[in-house]
Amino acid sequence: MNASNRNENQALARAVLEIDVANHPGVMSHVVGLFSRRAYNVEGILCLPVGDGRQSRIWLLVGEDQRLPQMIRQLEKLEDVGAVRRHHAEHAVFTQLEAFFRP
Amino acid sequence: MSETPNETLTGAQITVRLLERQGVRLVTGYPGGAILPIYDALGQSTAIRHVLARHEQGAGFIAQGMARVSGEVAVCMASSGPGATNLLTAIADAKLDSIPLVAITGQVPKAMIGTDAFQEVDTYGLSIPITKHNFLVSSTEELLEVIPRAFAIAASGRPGPVLIDIPKDVQSRAIEVAAWPEPGHRSAPAAADGMALAEAAGLIAAAKKPLLYLGGGVIHAGAADLAVKLAEKANLPTVMTLMALGAMPVDHPLSLGMLGMHGAPYTNLALDECDLLIAVGARFDDRATGKVAAFCPQARIIHIDIDAAELDKIKTAHVGIVADVGEALTRLLPLVPENPRKSWVDRVDALKTAHPQPLPGLDDPRSHFGLIRAVAACLDDDAIVATDVGQHQMWAAQAYPLRRPRQWLTSGGLGTMGFGVPAAIGAALAAPERTVVCFTGDGSILMNIQELVTAAEQGANVKIVLMNNAVLGLVHQQQTLFYGQRLFASEFQAMPDFVTTARALGIAAVDLDQAANPCAALADAFARPGPCLIHAGIDAEQKVYPMVPPGAANRDMIGAQA
Numbered sequence: 031m032n033a034s035n036r037n038e039n040q041a042l043a044r045a046v047l048e049i050d051v052a053n054h055p056g057v058m059s060h061v062v063g064l065f066s067r068r069a070y071n072v073e074g075i076l077c078l079p080v081g082d083g084r085q086s087r088i089w090l091l092v093g094e095d096q097r098l099p100q101m102i103r104q105l106e107k108l109e110d111v112g113a114v115r116r117h118h119a120e121h122a123v124f125t126q127l128e129a130f131f132r133p
Numbered sequence: 134m135s136e137t138p139n140e141t142l143t144g145a146q147i148t149v150r151l152l153e154r155q156g157v158r159l160v161t162g163y164p165g166g167a168i169l170p171i172y173d174a175l176g177q178s179t180a181i182r183h184v185l186a187r188h189e190q191g192a193g194f195i196a197q198g199m200a201r202v203s204g205e206v207a208v209c210m211a212s213s214g215p216g217a218t219n220l221l222t223a224i225a226d227a228k229l230d231s232i233p234l235v236a237i238t239g240q241v242p243k244a245m246i247g248t249d250a251f252q253e254v255d256t257y258g259l260s261i262p263i264t265k266h267n268f269l270v271s272s273t274e275e276l277l278e279v280i281p282r283a284f285a286i287a288a289s290g291r292p293g294p295v296l297i298d299i300p301k302d303v304q305s306r307a308i309e310v311a312a313w314p315e316p317g318h319r320s321a322p323a324a325a326d327g328m329a330l331a332e333a334a335g336l337i338a339a340a341k342k343p344l345l346y347l348g349g350g351v352i353h354a355g356a357a358d359l360a361v362k363l364a365e366k367a368n369l370p371t372v373m374t375l376m377a378l379g380a381m382p383v384d385h386p387l388s389l390g391m392l393g394m395h396g397a398p399y400t401n402l403a404l405d406e407c408d409l410l411i412a413v414g415a416r417f418d419d420r421a422t423g424k425v426a427a428f429c430p431q432a433r434i435i436h437i438d439i440d441a442a443e444l445d446k447i448k449t450a451h452v453g454i455v456a457d458v459g460e461a462l463t464r465l466l467p468l469v470p471e472n473p474r475k476s477w478v479d480r481v482d483a484l485k486t487a488h489p490q491p492l493p494g495l496d497d498p499r500s501h502f503g504l505i506r507a508v509a510a511c512l513d514d515d516a517i518v519a520t521d522v523g524q525h526q527m528w529a530a531q532a533y534p535l536r537r538p539r540q541w542l543t544s545g546g547l548g549t550m551g552f553g554v555p556a557a558i559g560a561a562l563a564a565p566e567r568t569v570v571c572f573t574g575d576g577s578i579l580m581n582i583q584e585l586v587t588a589a590e591q592g593a594n595v596k597i598v599l600m601n602n603a604v605l606g607l608v609h610q611q612q613t614l615f616y617g618q619r620l621f622a623s624e625f626q627a628m629p630d631f632v633t634t635a636r637a638l639g640i641a642a643v644d645l646d647q648a649a650n651p652c653a654a655l656a657d658a659f660a661r662p663g664p665c666l667i668h669a670g671i672d673a674e675q676k677v678y679p680m681v682p683p684g685a686a687n688r689d690m691i692g693a694q695a
């Protein structure tokens with residue numbers, strides 16, 4: 031991504047999605063593929079197993095674009111997705127990680 | 134789980150047993166190294182018949198033909214690598230048209246995955262975007278869960294294709310099976326929201342110029358009769374998408390036929406005037422809507438669909454209802470008052486008279502429309518009509534008198550040349566008591582012509598009407614109309630002798646161009662059981678009219694004059 035693009039993107043509003051999924055090797059591809067094949071940039075991804083490890087939780091930081099409601103519906107349609115919750119961009123999950131992403 | 138004495142079975146035997154328990158009696162496919170354990174087990178099955186296609190894409194479309202005719206999940210199989218990649222087009226086609234398939238592919242042994250092993254491709258990765266769901270089975274035990282689940286997913290909600298990739302060692306390993314899982318079946322979706330149904334009924338009652346817009350979902354849901362009842366009760370003129378043709382008989386007084394790019398002039402003009410659009414099992418595809426901003430510009434929208442992601446995707450609905458359309462229509466019907474709606478019905482009839490579908494040459498069996506009508510005259514409504522993709526497909530959609538759901542098999546969403554012949558064979562295998570006619574083109578038939586051998590071998594009752602204009606007609610048409618008549622790569626320089634070719638591949642063939650009486654020759658071909666190619670030359674200059682230029686509003690059709 032070039033600099034002017036990056037500036038433009040930062041000016042845009044963001045949203046954080048919290049997605050409960052079944053934990054297996056293909057699930058990240060299913061989720062991220064929905065975005066990549068629509069040229070919808072995913073700015074941040076975080077995924078860890080929860081509980082007994084049969085489930086995982088994926089956190090996505092995405093641009094707040096007019097397609098977002100449709101993206102959420104597409105996510106909800108995936109067999110491996112249990113639930114999708116939408117949060118504001120200031121959600122602690124990504125802001126607390128900033129220390130690991132200093133240039 | 135049902136209890137049985139413990140049995141020691143291989144993954145391949147378990148797979149076949151689970152298919153038998155699903156009630157599968159016919160599968161189609163093509164073997165290769167990585168799926169040989171399953172083929173070995175399949176060969177021992179007395180319940181399941183396997184039809185060997187001559188190309189994996191052919192197998193995929195044969196399975197589609199079976200599923201489209203029966204409404205049941207159909208099964209196709211292929212080996213790893215090239216077998217799997219050859220299947221992909223048919224799977225993508227099933228995804229876009231919401232056809233329930235289970236595709237089973239062999240994969241290299243687990244320990245070799247990721248090593249660029251012989252005939253290894255990432256079938257799982259390749260199939261993610263073109264399936265409803267997919268599985269890479271990592272243990273023999275998992276088969277007991279995955280296979281019933283694949284059937285349930287394929288059949289439930291909005292139907293679609295499910296792929297199961299099974300490594301060879303998972304097929305070969307034997308385990309003890311103590312109990313069998315229940316077969317996977319369609320699960321009942323949540324009921325429609327009663328408040329929204331009441332609101333929809335209120336909008337229908339209040340509308341002055343409502344139109345019913347039926348999509349393929351009405352066919353999949355088995356709800357065509359209900360849709361016709363609703364139309365009749367409230368006097369709703371009705372348009373259908375390419376996928377919904379047959380839901381309402383074309384000659385029903387309320388039918389406006391197909392809408393969109395190649396819809397009749399009166400159909401698109403009526404849509405322009407309507408004040409309420411009731412979309413049922415339809416998804417506002419661009420071939421149906423034309424320029425979306427100009428589609429039904431004055432209309433409120435009621436949208437009923439089983440797939441929540443379809444609501445508000447293209448057009449925002451005033452009332453959106455997520456439900457099985459059959460259930461929703463059953464409950465909507467009593468809420469909607471009878472209404473003669475005389476002035477709107479009269480207005481629509483006036484549009485029909487003033488702006489008819491141009492159907493030149495209807496009485497001449499040597500013209501494109503005349504040929505389609507002459508074929509229809511040989512058949513009754515029990516016949517199944519499959520098509521390939523091109524001008525011949527659109528002419529058949531415009532002129533064939535379709536009157537029954539599941540009568541019409543066409544590749545709508547993906548528009549795949551090569552669909553027709555194998556889909557027709559699948560239809561004939563699933564419904565051997567019916568006659569299947571397939572309208573194809575000289576371009577399309579070559580994309581899966583090897584399946585004529587399958588038709589011959591199976592004695593499938595398919596009559597393939599080859600409308601040979603010696604061009605890629607739809608490309609030729611676009612180049613003529615929109616690319617300054619620069620015809621490039623759309624005219625064939627060489628052409629096989631199709632009649633001889635068909636005979637060489639083992640099926641009967643007749644050339645209508647050589648027949649003194651083409652109608653008699655047609656009747657003769659239809660009277661003989663079994664596969665037959667019927668060849669007919671068509672003028673390459675004929676166009677599919679009307680046509681909405683890509684990106685234009687539906688009202689701006691060209692060639693709309695009769």
Ligand SMILES: Cc1ncc(C[n+]2csc(CCOP(=O)(O)OP(=O)(O)O)c2C)c(N)n1
Pocket residue numbers: 521522523524525526548549550551573574575576577578600602604605606607608
């Ligand atoms: C697999 C595939 N490749 C290319 C196309 C693009 N395409 C659409 S119609 C058409 C021409 C079809 O020619 P033919 O089968 O002879 O039918 P006609 O239009 O002449 O009736 C082409 C090339 C397609 N739909 N599918």
Ligand SMILES: [Mg+2]
Pocket residue numbers: 523574575576600601602603604605606
């Ligand atoms: Mg042609």
